[in-house]
Amino acid sequence: MKHYLRIGGVVELSTVDIPQRACSVVFLAGCNFDCVFCQNSTLIPVNSGELIELTKLLNVIYKNILIDSVSITGGEPLLQPTLIPLCQELKKSFYVSVDTNGSLPRVTSELVNIVDRIALDLKCEFSRYTSITQTSSNTLENVMQSFNIINSSSVVDFEVRTTVVPELIMKDDIEAISRFLASHSFRGVYVLQQFWNEGDVRELKNITSPTRNKLIELAEVSINQGVQKVAIRTREKGYELIS
Ligand code: SF4
Numbered sequence: 001m002k003h004y005l006r007i008g009g010v011v012e013l014s015t016v017d018i019p020q021r022a023c024s025v026v027f028l029a030g031c032n033f034d035c036v037f038c039q040n041s042t043l044i045p046v047n048s049g050e051l052i053e054l055t056k057l058l059n060v061i062y063k064n065i066l067i068d069s070v071s072i073t074g075g076e077p078l079l080q081p082t083l084i085p086l087c088q089e090l091k092k093s094f095y096v097s098v099d100t101n102g103s104l105p106r107v108t109s110e111l112v113n114i115v116d117r118i119a120l121d122l123k124c125e126f127s128r129y130t131s132i133t134q135t136s137s138n139t140l141e142n143v144m145q146s147f148n149i150i151n152s153s154s155v156v157d158f159e160v161r162t163t164v165v166p167e168l169i170m171k172d173d174i175e176a177i178s179r180f181l182a183s184h185s186f187r188g189v190y191v192l193q194q195f196w197n198e199g200d201v202r203e204l205k206n207i208t209s210p211t212r213n214k215l216i217e218l219a220e221v222s223i224n225q226g227v228q229k230v231a232i233r234t235r236e237k238g239y240e241l242i243s
Contacts, residue, residue, distance in 0.1 A: 003054040003082040008043040023069040031076040034134040041200040043075040069095035078104040102143035117157035125176040158188030165195040182226030193233040
């Protein structure tokens with residue numbers, strides 16, 4: 001039986017997405033959130049992107065001799081049923097990482113036993129979750145379940161990430177998320193990533209990217225709340241571990 005995926009594109013080489021690795025980045029189309037700061041908003045509709053057969057996508061990735069890993073992002077990758085066979089195939093040759101918004105804990109519980117790394121978004125202070133993601137009220141409950149599933153796994157590398165968006169997601173959010181992580185024995189790396197106001201951003205056209213110094217300042221806020229491993233991700237310097 002042929003398997004298909006709906007993809008938004010493939011970036012052949014990135015050294016930013018997975019720490020210390022050269023990866024290809026596969027963008028899967030379709031998302032069940034509608035975040036106000038989404039930087040890939042053209043991938044939100046479930047019928048966006050292009051339908052591609054799994055073997056054809058694998059052939060594109062296998063041809064790339066520069067990579068040792070593959071990062072699967074979106075959209076929300078866990079919405080696509082072919083994600084699991086895709087990861088199973090890629091695992092035979094690569095370190096495999098998947099990004100998720102955390103809304104699908106049932107799929108997350110399958111994925112933790114297949115891939116090498118999961119990067120989970122914690123988008124904002126939790127009382128603002130519904131308004132920032134423009135989704136229904138049980139969203140946060142699902143995200144918390146996904147967090148617990150990944151955090152209690154001993155086999156998968158774990159990144160939690162927050163995109164820092166000036167005027168929208170700042171110190172109060174980082175403090176609240178950091179308090180949560182510190183009080184839940186978070187075992188992974190908390191990454192503050194820079195909002196890039198370009199491409200598919202719809203609603204925040206006048207907001208500029210936070211500086212690297214601002215991210216370092218916020219990383220210190222997180223460390224002061226008790227998070228053990230904190231990093232930043234910027235366009236200027238890529239991934240930098242701060243503590
Ligand atoms: S979860 Fe990610 S892809 Fe989906 S709307 Fe939010 S930022 Fe965009």
